[in-house]
Amino acid sequence: MSEKIGLTESVSLAVGGMVGGGIFAVLGVVAATAGTLAWLAFVASGAIAVCAGYSFIRLNSLIDVQAGPITYVARCTGNTTLAGMTGWTFIIGYVGTMSLYAYAFGGYFVELIGVQSVPGLGLPLRPAVTLAAVAVFVGLNVLGARASGQTEDILVGLKVVILLVFGVGGLYYGYTTGKLTTGTSNLGIGPLIAGAIAFVAFEGWELLAFDQDSIRDPEETVRKAIYISIGFATFLYVIVAVVTTNLVSASVIQQHAETSLAIAARPFLGSAGFLLISVAALFSTGSALNATLFSAARLSKKLVSNDFLPCELTSEGDEPIRPLLVLGGLTAGLSVLGSLNAISSFASLAFITLFGAMSYLAFRQxxxxxxxxxxxxxxxxxxxxxxxxLTYHLATTEPHVFGTVVVLVLAVIGVELLYFERDPILAEIQELEEAV
Known part of the structure; x- marks a missing residue:
């Protein structure tokens, strides 16, 4: 029991999984689309996330305290192939998001220290930092759940403090200078599209559904942690969105979406604002990488035990060492290759689809x-x-990314079908060989 994590660490894992991608990877795009109504987009997305969280909790209580989404699908549909494909979709989505977090971690680190290449070697520094970050967090997870959970407490605590300072300080500055507006006069289709994009910021709380073997009193702890983490993340997104969209012009946000938070900090924090937000970005992306790796490895271990993944990934003992190493390798490879725009878009659509599917299963029950x-x-x-x-947004504004996502979807579905239908396919090949 002493090696299992409690409510505080569970909330940290969920918040770390959400906020790491939400604040720094999504806010700028949402703000550019919805303007001063970006806060409303996060409220709407948060409401949908709460509905999905309720559905997870209900299925968890109806089926098995420590079952998880894969078991939900298997027992509610009676289709093990569909359940296995659901597990693969989760894994692929997590690899994409972890690669994005690792890439962002390296990028923020390089910008913070102002050095672009490895001293004496002339090699790009960002990939080296990215690889080092992945290696460190894989190592922490290999040490066990307790080490990972305690690390998450520290990372999320520091990140949240910095973002709260930014949010509260920005609200005070905006109020005293008369720059704060609700943006309700700009109601239109923009916030609706932005709400779809903002939904990606709430991917991460579902990690707890895969961690229940490592959580004390999982039924009660997971229920509380899901609601607390989604509510807190929504609150944090709203105040940061209000500050950013009121202190930074729309044209600047469109040109510098990825650094809009740092720009928004300058009016009331001065030159220290850039440093503060950059440090928060490191904590955010690092904690998100740690939380996602923690849960994805445990999901992989369960999939192996159910023959949904190759048996070569089987690990001895409680910790999923081989899945951790494989996931770390895939994450490192993807994050070093370059732009992950198409992969992250695919991962976003995958998680939205999965959340909708869980809500539908709960509706059926x-x-x-x-x-x-x-x-x-x-x-x-x-x-x-x-x-x-989101599909409409990609097709109309980023057609090349849209085409790549379509190819990825078809490729993944093809690989999944080949794996889960391998026995019938091999039988047919053998019949053909015998006939020849």
Whole structure:
């Protein structure tokens, strides 16, 4: 029991998984789309995330305290192939997001120290820092759940303090200078599209569903942690969005979406604002990488035990050493190759689809209470609308990325079908060989 994590560390893992990608990878794009109504986009996305969280919790209580989403699909549909493909989709999505976090960590580190190449070697420094970050967090997870959870407490605590200083300080500065507005006069389609994009910022809380073997009193702890983490992340997103969109002009946000937070800190924090936000970015991307790796490795271990992944990934003992090493290798490779725009877009669509599917499963298991009907229904419809909006956004504004995402989707589905239908395929090949 002493090696298992409690409520504080569970909330840290969930918040670390969400905020790491949300604040620094999504806010600028959301703000550029919705302007001063970016806060409303995060509220709407947070509401859909709460519906999905409710659905996870309900399925968890109906099926098995320590089951997880893969078991939800298997028991609710009776289709083990669909359950296995769901697990693969989670893994692929996590590899994409971890690669994005690792890439961003290296980029922020290089910008912070102002050095672009390895001294004496002339090699680019960003890939080297990225590889080092992946190696460190793989090592921490190899040490065990306790080491990873305690590290997450530290990283998330420092990150949240910095972002709260930015948010509260920015609100005070904006209020005293008369620069704060609600943006409600700009209602239109922009916030709707931005809400679809902002949904990506709430990927991460579902990590707890895969961590239940490492959590004390998992049924109660996971339920509380999901609601607390989504609520807190929404609050943090809202105040940061309000500050950024009111202190930075729309044209500047569009030109510098990735650094809009640092720019927004300058009016009230001066030159120290850039340093402060850069440090927060390191903590955010680092904690998100750690939290996602922690959970993805445990999911991989469960998939191996159910024959959903190759048996070569089997690890002795409690810690999933081989899955950790494989996931770390894939993450390092993807993050060093360069731009991960298409991969991260695919991962975003994958998670939205998965959340919608869990809400639909919960709706199918509805009871007499109104909440068991209405909440999963809202989550399902919200996810469908989000997929349509995000797909439309990619197709109309980033056609090359859209084409790449389509290719990735088809490739992944093809590989999954080949793995799960390998026995019938091998049987047919053997029949053909015998006939010849």
């Amino acid at each position: 509805r009871g007499d209470a109104l909440a068991t009907i209405a909440v999963p229904a809202v989550g399902t419809l919200g996810a469908v609308a989000t997929v349509v909006a």
